[in-house]
Amino acid sequence: MSKPTPISGFPEWTTAQRMIEQFVLDRIRATFELYGFAPLETRSVEPLDQLLRKGDTAKEVYLLRRLQADADGPAGDDALGLHFDLTVPFARYVLENAGKLQFPFRRYQIQKVWRGERPQEGRYREFLQADIDIVDRDTLPAHYEAEMPLVIGDALRSLPIPPVRIQVNNRKICEGFYRGIGLTDAEAALRAVDKLDKIGPAGVTELLASTAGASEAQAKAVLSLAEISAPDASFADAVRGLGVSDPLLDEGVAELTAVVETAAAHAPGLCVADLRIARGLDYYTGTVYETQMIGYERFGSICSGGRYDNLASSGNVRFPGVGISIGVTRLLGLLFGAEALSVSRSVPTCVLVAVTAEEDRAASDAVAAALRSRGVPTEVSPSAAKFGKQIRYAERRGIPYVWFPGADGDEVKDIRSGEQVPASAGEWTPPRADLKPLVGPAGTGA
Numbered sequence: 001m002s003k004p005t006p007i008s009g010f011p012e013w014t015t016a017q018r019m020i021e022q023f024v025l026d027r028i029r030a031t032f033e034l035y036g037f038a039p040l041e042t043r044s045v046e047p048l049d050q051l052l053r054k055g056d057t058a059k060e061v062y063l064l065r066r067l068q069a070d071a072d073g074p075a076g077d078d079a080l081g082l083h084f085d086l087t088v089p090f091a092r093y094v095l096e097n098a099g100k101l102q103f104p105f106r107r108y109q110i111q112k113v114w115r116g117e118r119p120q121e122g123r124y125r126e127f128l129q130a131d132i133d134i135v136d137r138d139t140l141p142a143h144y145e146a147e148m149p150l151v152i153g154d155a156l157r158s159l160p161i162p163p164v165r166i167q168v169n170n171r172k173i174c175e176g177f178y179r180g181i182g183l184t185d186a187e188a189a190l191r192a193v194d195k196l197d198k199i200g201p202a203g204v205t206e207l208l209a210s211t212a213g214a215s216e217a218q219a220k221a222v223l224s225l226a227e228i229s230a231p232d233a234s235f236a237d238a239v240r241g242l243g244v245s246d247p248l249l250d251e252g253v254a255e256l257t258a259v260v261e262t263a264a265a266h267a268p269g270l271c272v273a274d275l276r277i278a279r280g281l282d283y284y285t286g287t288v289y290e291t292q293m294i295g296y297e298r299f300g301s302i303c304s305g306g307r308y309d310n311l312a313s314s315g316n317v318r319f320p321g322v323g324i325s326i327g328v329t330r331l332l333g334l335l336f337g338a339e340a341l342s343v344s345r346s347v348p349t350c351v352l353v354a355v356t357a358e359e360d361r362a363a364s365d366a367v368a369a370a371l372r373s374r375g376v377p378t379e380v381s382p383s384a385a386k387f388g389k390q391i392r393y394a395e396r397r398g399i400p401y402v403w404f405p406g407a408d409g410d411e412v413k414d415i416r417s418g419e420q421v422p423a424s425a426g427e428w429t430p431p432r433a434d435l436k437p438l439v440g441p442a443g444t445g446a
Helices: 015-034 087-100 143-157 171-180 186-193 196-211 216-226 235-240 247-266 328-337 358-373 387-397
Strands: 045-047 062-064 080-082 105-114 126-135 164-170 271-274 284-293 303-308 321-327 341-343 351-353 378-380 401-404 410-414 420-423 439-441
Touching (some): 015 105, 015 143, 126 143, 143 284, 143 303, 171 216, 186 196, 186 216, 247 271, 321 328, 358 378
Antiparallel strands (some): 045 080, 105 126, 284 303
């Protein structure tokens, strides 16, 4: 067997990092459920034609086949691929189960996805996402678009991470504006604007000309719209100041105003209207979201999504929805790389029960069982070495307490302070701060 080596883009956290990840997932899950979202998990694979039917994603999909695949087995549109996000499989799930669902249907989904892109800091080929979506039959009220930032804001504020800013835009503003200035290929224009941070205004101007057929004046107008940003509804005046008129533009401005004002009432400063946010995927039709973590803006969005009206449809029946996704692995990868998060110990164990002699191990096992029955994470020493060695074993693992069984009564020692007191396995309880590992920003003692 060759020497094992890491595979780029497929992260493996340490046990301490995994405990931090589980803490983060528990907080996110709890917030989602507070807002009434129900859990869902879909299969990891989808037919290739489904994965490729919306947006330019062909380069990102991993195909699935057996090592000894049949020569005449599935190929082309019949092939299977690992899902690259959770929105497409969720839309498929809604179509398959529409007769069993109660609408509007609210679900959260925390799963791994796979994406064939170039690995770099904060970007992986295998990663964990935490999604919420609300879908309805035929129509979806716009107020759900205003609800998304509230859920995400609460979820991220519950974590020991830097503050976040959710940038919001509305595709109707962009498409209505482009139509108002005479640009007919709105999708090409949106894809060009979506690259503004990567290639700059000059690059976008060239791209608008080559892909959307924009004149110099039209490109200048597009960039003027993209420059508008405001933490409140004043963005609407800036849009009107550009002198472009279109009913779709007016509709988008009204919807985005509602999103910004709702967020400001819930958590001032959470949302900012930023009209350069385009989201390149074709299926977005209304509000779109991108979320930056303060201090980590150069890495781009850690949470994104938007409104979609045509992703899930069957004949004349549509299931419009709005969703947003937290890139959990992306978020944690950035913070782990900066050593910005810590956990108070690298194991869940709170108490190590010492073993006085191997023939007395059953007594130590009984103490451990009594502690565990009361919710105290406990393990028994691996050997009946001298107590000093058993204490050093606990120190190396970060276990705060060592329990010493004795014929005349048991004692428990806090090996950090050296304090040792009589104790009963049926009554003694560690301080709440020691019961489970604490997660927090690095340097806070967590």
